[in-house]
Amino acid sequence: MADSQTFVIVGAGLAGAKAVQALRERGFDGRLVVIGDEHHLPYERPPLSKDFLAGAKTLADFTVQPAGWYADHNVELRLGTPAASIDPAARTVTLADGSTLGYDKLLLATGSRSRRLPLPGADATGVHYLRSIDDAVALDLLFKDAGSLAVIGAGWIGLEVTATARGRGLAVHVVEGAEVPLQRSLGSEIGEVFARLHREHDVDLRLGAGVAEISTADGAATGLRLADGSTITADAVLVAVGAQPNIELAEAAGLAIGEGGVLVDAALRSSDPNIFAVGDIAAAEHPLLGARIRTEHWANALNQPAVAAAGMLGEPAEYTALPYFFTDQYDLGMEYVGHAPDYARVVFRGDVAGRAFTAFWLDDDNRVLAGMNVNIWEGLDDIKALIGAKATVDPAVLADPAVAVADLVKAAQSGS
Structure with a gap:
């Protein structure tokens, strides 16, 4: 590789760290600069709501690489100074401090921020969000002294923090507008599983409920008034x-925007051939699914950068991995793979009441769109293969634990 080239990565999270690692592993020996708005070294975010708040891990445990790694690999870190603008014509990035960097290739890995609610009392002391390690530290301090917590939203972050808070002895009240938790992510059938889980752990779960205001006294939050x-x-x-994708830089630079993110092809290249995007902001064409999707999952931040790195180096590559995410709440651990925004039915195999089962999301033609293992730690590759086969399956056979998923895959691949 020509050592005269400069590659710039905007975003110093997991995706940014994995991008520079992939570029160096692929032989790029030019200048590498990572720009980030936080002062911390790049770190992973899933532990924030689970292991960190539970006291099981420290920041060092989920920091992607130590400081010495960046020095050893000649990577420049511009931390605590966010990017302010991009000029694609000049191929420059201007930082908030007024400095300017030229680039040959640019990777946007700007991630997301927490969505805010326009509620009375939203700016009061004691109102928390969870997106960064600083947010998690503030919650950890709260958990040491507080006796109760009100959570607005029964999505992944809300439920994971709820489980951790209950484990630390706090009383927790959760308010959710949908009829079940995680309805947008998993649908009503699995949402009921999580509702039962949290109620069994004495969570005050208010479903189908709206919040009118955050109650305050002397400028501090004291709870909620519901609709x-x-x-x-x-x-x-x-x-x-939920999260708000950080696409403002890309939009102001004139990149094509859609599906809530930056439109990219299967190689994660944007409408500007010199700019790539990964992670939460990437609305990518997916060759296997035949659709453009944008997902806010850890797996994208982990795996997409290697594909983008190949594209930045002029090598052919496509991101074909199926969407994947996981959670750990109380005694429930699960892994989900696939994409089922418009499913027709859910088929279960195993012990749903005992929370040791597999769920499959099917379309109208009984093709498997997604699968989820709950407290079962094998067989995920078979589920991926079944999704990839795009073959019609008999729901009754799919529900039968005596029939191995691997055998269903073989049947689907053979056309029998």
Whole structure:
């Protein structure tokens, strides 16, 4: 590789760290610069709501690489100074401090931020969000002193923090507008599983409920007033209503935007051939699924950068991995793979009540779109293969634990 080239990565999270690692592993010996708005070295975010808050891990445990790695691999870190603008014509990035960097190739890995709610009381002391290690440190301090927590939103972050808070002895009240938790992510059938799980752990779960305001006293949050007039008293409030992709830089630079993110092809290349995008902001064409998808999952931040790195170096590559995510809440651990925004039915095999089962999402033609193992730690590759086969399956056979998923894959691949 020509050592005169400069590659710039905007975003110093997991995706940014994996991108520079992939570029160096592929032989790029030019200048590499990583720009980030946080002062911390790149780190992974899933432990924030689980292991870190539970006291099982420290930041060092999920920091991607130590400081010495970046020095040893001649990677420049510009931390604590976010990018302010991009000029694609000049191929420059201007930072918030006014400095400017030229680039030959640019990778956007800007991630997401927590969505805010326009509620009365939203700016009060004691209203928390969870997106960064600094947010997690503030919650950890809260958990040491508080007796109760009100959570707005029963999505992944809301439920994971709820489980951790219960493990640390806090009383937790969760308010969710949908009829079940995780309805947008998993649908009503699996949402009911998580509702039962949290209620079994004495969580006050208010479903189909709206929040009118965050109650305050002397500028501090004291709980919630719901749309029906009922109230919840709590020592603090966590707002966990989803993420907002950080696409403003890309949009201002004139890149094509859609599906809530930066439009990229299967190689993760944007409408500008010199700019790539990965992670939460990438609305990518998916060759296997035949659709453009954008998912806010850890697996994308982990795996997409290697594909983008290949493209930045002029090598052919496509991102074909199926969407994947996981969670750990109380005694429930699960892994999900696939993409089923418009499914027709869910088929279960195993012990649903005992929370040791597999769920499959099927379309109208009984093709498997996605699968999830709950407290079962094998067979995920077979589920991936079954999704990839795109073959019609008999739901009754799929539900039968006596029939191995691997055998269904073989049958599907053979056309029998």
